[in-house]
Amino acid sequence: MTIRKLFILMLLSAFCVHANAQDDITSNINTPLLEKYIELAKEYYPKRKMFKASELSAKAKIGVAKASYVESLNASYFYRPDSRSIIDVVNPYSVNGFQFGVNLNLGMFFRTPYLVKQAREEYNSASFQTKEYDILLASEVRQRxxxxxxxxxxxxxxxxxxxxxxxxxDGLRFKFEKGEVSLDVYTKAKVLTNSAHSDKLESELNMLRAKEALETLMGKKLEEVK
Known part of the structure; x- marks a missing residue:
């Protein structure tokens, strides 16, 4: 066997394996599992929590703004014993018993609807930001x-x-030991094998990096997600 034929044979073998494996990439996509990854990222990823907290804070401000209606009203009461005389310099009320009064702060009362509207708009803005980040986060999970x-x-x-x-x-090594192939042929085969081993290690490293990048978004190991 010549060096040229050996080299071509080994390249064709690697190419065939590569072509067959590539056909299976799309079929290996697990859509339900991917959706779980996305939901986990939404629950765990700190930046998403920050957007959600801002949304909830803005929602709470709507209730605070509505409470301004109550703050614009001021109710009071006064009690004057029946035994007191009608004319009293210290307590100059003309009626004995309970007396009630209500004060309305017109400025605050008319300003409150605008405060409520502003709070609603801020909540809508925060809600849209959360939804936008959910879209971006889901896209990032899919890409990883x-x-x-x-x-x-x-x-x-x-x-x-x-x-x-x-x-x-290994087959050529036995043939080389028997003297059926030259040292040059065996050496070339070893070089190709070492190169294939190096490619394998590089792919393994890249796979581990991609795995860790995906797990970073979810806060869990892939093995823990079923």
Whole structure:
């Protein structure tokens, strides 16, 4: 077997494995699981919690603004014993018993509807910001999930290519020991095997990075999500 034929054979083997594995990437997308990842990210990710807290705070301000209606009213009462005389310099009321009064702060009363409207608009704004971030966060989770699947499948490809190359290299080693192939042929096969092993390790590292990036959004290991 010539070096050229050996090289072509090993490349074709790796290419076939790569092509077959690529066909399975789309079918490996687990939509229900992906939706769980998105919901977990919404529950865990700190920045999303910040937007949600701002939304709830703005909602609470609506109630505070409505309470201004009550603050614009001031009710009071006074009690004068029946035994007191009608004319009293210290307590100059003309009626004995309970007396009630209500004061209305017109400025605050007419300002309150505008305060309520302002509070509602601030709540709507905060709510829209939360919804916008939910969309962006969901998109980020999907992108990281797809990237994780890509590197997971890539690792499978590289691993199979490494196994094929190693199998071929081991076979040539036995032939080399028997004197059936030259040292140059065996050395070339070892170089291809080492290169395939290096590619496998690089893919594994990228897969782990993609996995960690996805887990960072959810606050959980992928193995913990079922």
């Amino acid at each position: 999930y797809y990237e994780y699947l890509q590197w997971q499948m890539n690792l499978k490809v590289k691993n199979e290519a490494y196994i094929d190359n190693k199998t071929a290299s």
